[in-house]
Amino acid sequence: MIPLLPDFPVILGVTADDASWLVTATLLSSAVATPIVSRSADMYGKRKMMVLCLAVMVAGSVVAAVGGSFLWLVIGRALQGFASALIPVAISIMRDELPKEKMGSAVALMSATLGIGSALGLPLAGVLYESLGWASIFWVSAAAGVPLLLAVVLVVPESKVRTHGTFDYAGAALLSGALIALLLAITKGGTWGWGSEPVLLLFLATVILLAAWIPYELKVRQPMVDLRTSARRPVLMTNLASLLIGFSMFANMLVTTQQLQLPVVTGYGFELNVITAGLCMVPSGLAMVVFAPLSGRIIRIFGGKTALMTGALVMIAGYVGRVFFYDSIAWVIVGSTVVGVGTAIAYAATPTLIMSAVPITETASANGLNNLVRAIGTSTSSAAIAAVLTSVTMTVGDTRLPSFDAFKDIFWLAAGASAASMLAAVFIPRAAGVHRPPASDIGAVELVVQGRVLAPDHRPLIPAVVTVLKTDGDPVDWSRVDTEGNYSVALPGAGKYLMVANAGGWAPMAEVFDFDGRTLQQNFMLRERLQLQGTVSAGGTSVSRAVVTLLEAGGGHVGATRTDGDGGYAFPLPVAGRYVLTMLHPVTQEAMAQKVTVDIRSITVDFEAPPVEDTAGERVGT
Incomplete structure (x- = not known):
């Protein structure tokens, strides 16, 4: 939608500010849908949630294509936002289904599609609009969604790895409200004024809702987001790095096409039309496809931390190069492509780092939170770039246009964000990013074993953690107990496992669990109080x-x-x-x-x- 926004006010008879809701609506709905759908995937089935997301996306595309009015177009775009939840859910399915040797490259490519789709979608939108009209964009989305929906139903198996319990509706409502307020303030701040009452009230609402949500999540039995797990250093630092990488990546996408379309008289523009400028982004998208498997290889050999830092370093090199080499279209494409390569490598590493640090039964929701943090980074990037481009300007005839100093400032800002993501990655433990062997390595299907950690008087012990190891010491899974002492771990088939229960203030307990594939309940009673x-x-x-x-x-x-x-x-x-x-x-x-x-x-x-x-x-x- 971004290349076509200048034309929609005329097509629909609305203001430019109103037309921006065609992007904002999708952003807000995706921010709400991603954590909710991801958590639901862990609880109710990952394939079910993929089918739901694709069905809603197809419905939204049809509504936008046939609605005929601005309101229906905004509604359709909001429904399309559900598709953003496909990435974290699909990554968690890959973890469940693929053999170990294919995990790295497969997850790398899946994660990189976030950037690949954006890079290829920009020129495709322009071609469709010029050739078949604006409605064709939505018809193509619907036409692509239908066979994908059927393929998921026919090909993708439903995972048996589930988190049992009840959905945290109150936590979902509080988080959704906070996200809508935050992202609405960020995306509309430049238009409404950062010091305006609506923006200040939205930021205040964000703070109030988060202040209510955080303590609620810490005490509810099965929280929407496990904040204790999210606060663990590997997860926290990976999410922080993802936010910064998202900020840096979006800068490349937004300013490249703008620079190519600006007048030649500016001294740095090339006066290309929308379609040609979009086509110049294709090499970046293709490079991401090519280099995503390289990230998988880096992850497999050196770990996710090294891959994340490598990607950030490549992005820094690309942005610094764009500051000094900008006087030809070729240099712009090269700089954009280098940044795209770094983005592919960095994006591929983050789900690996997340999955290695969270319980198997929470992989979808943890990746969903990571995607959400990434989206906050891209939204913040959009607002920051708009502020810079409108404040650092030059006059060309009677028109005020961004000067190249504005673009330089953005390149340095994006390079700084990439450097900050490297700094965050430094604090990720070196072992992070090592894949757990999935079920296909053992020839069995993962099954979830549940139980409770109890005191001698049968009351639940909180906080407590249950860790499962193979008898040779390799990790299998772990789980933090809920407020009633319940835990859930995924075991890759029948066999003997070493299970360790540890609760604050109690001597830990270890025992060998001979799993027969049928006994799905195992309780621990810790007897020695420290x-x-x-x-x-x-x-x-x-x-x-x-x-x-x-x-x-x-x-x-x-x-x-x-x-x-x-x-x-x-x-x-x-x-x-x-x-x-x-x-x-x-x-x-x-x-x-x-x-x-x-x-x-x-x-x-x-x-x-x-x-x-x-x-x-x-x-x-x-």
Whole structure:
């Protein structure tokens, strides 16, 4: 739609600001659909969600083609936004179905299609518009969607790897509201004014909704987004890098066609028409197709972290080159293509990094969040580029046009974003990006085993994590328990597995699980509570009813208790850190204190108090 936006105000009889909703509507619907559809894919079936997305996209294309009015066109474009959720869901299906040796290149190509489709869609839209009219764009989308829909139904198997439970409707509603407010503020800020009341209110609504959503997600049984997993360093840094790569990538797409269409008199434009300028983006799209498998090879040999950093480095080289080499169409195409190659390599690495750091039963939703973060990066890029192009200008006759300094600023900004993504990648653990062997490597179908992690009194232990290993030590899957102590892990067929359950404040438990392919329930009962414990005595005699208090090193109160008849006391083991342990004798009021350093093991601290005074009022001992 981007190359055709200048013509739609005349075609539809609307303002240019109204016409921009043809892009904004798709952006907003995709932002809402991607996390919801991705989470639903993990819970209800990945093929089902692919069919749903394609069906809605086809319906939206038909509505836009036959609607005949601006309103129906916006509705159709919003329905088309559901197609964005296809990428994360499809990547998770690949993880379930493909053999290990094909995973890297397949996921790389699938992830890179986000850029490939955009690069090839720009010129195709221009050709269709000039030859067959604007409605043909939507008819072609519908015509492409129907056979794809049938192919998914006939060819793609439904995954048996499911996350059981209920969908988090409240979390989905809060997140959707926050995303709509944020993206609407970003995309309309330049038009409405960044300091205008509507934009400020949208940003305020974003903050309020996120402030409600985050604590809700942390306490709900099965959250829309597992924030604890998302906060793990590999996932957090990968998502941050994805946001920056998305920002950098979109700059290349937006400014290349603009530079090629600007008048020659500017000194850097080439005055090409929409179709020719779009065709100049084809080499970039084709290069992404060619180099995506290279990223798969880099991932397979060196890991996803190296691939991500390599892609970002290539993007930096492309943007720096565009600053100095811009005086011919060939140089513009070369610079754009180099950036496209870097984008393909970097984009291919992110789903691999995400899937290696999250449970198998959450791969679709985790990749959906990664795609969403990427989309926020591209939206921010669009707003930033528009601001630069309208503020750094030159006058040509009676027309104000962007100067080349504006393009240079954008190239440096995009290069800086790529460099920042490299910095984020530095903090991703080196082991990230290693593929788990899928079911096809073992000749069986993955099955989900569920259970609970419990205390001896059968109450759920939270927080807790269950990890599954092969008997040779290779990782299989892991799961964080929900608020009722439930976990779900995917096992690649029958066999023996080492299962480890670990909960805060309890000694971990490991046992071999001989999986017969039918027993899909395995509970853990952790029996040894880690404690800070000890005794209080005076003159070799146990002191009962003594007050023992645990304080943080900074003075904060943790807890207090009294010794029992044998002089013993115990606290649940607090989080690792430095503490002060105090004792107050119930008779003599003698007080004592000790510094204690707590790690992850039970600790024993005994107090030996001075003996009680004798009948003459003199102390016995010291």
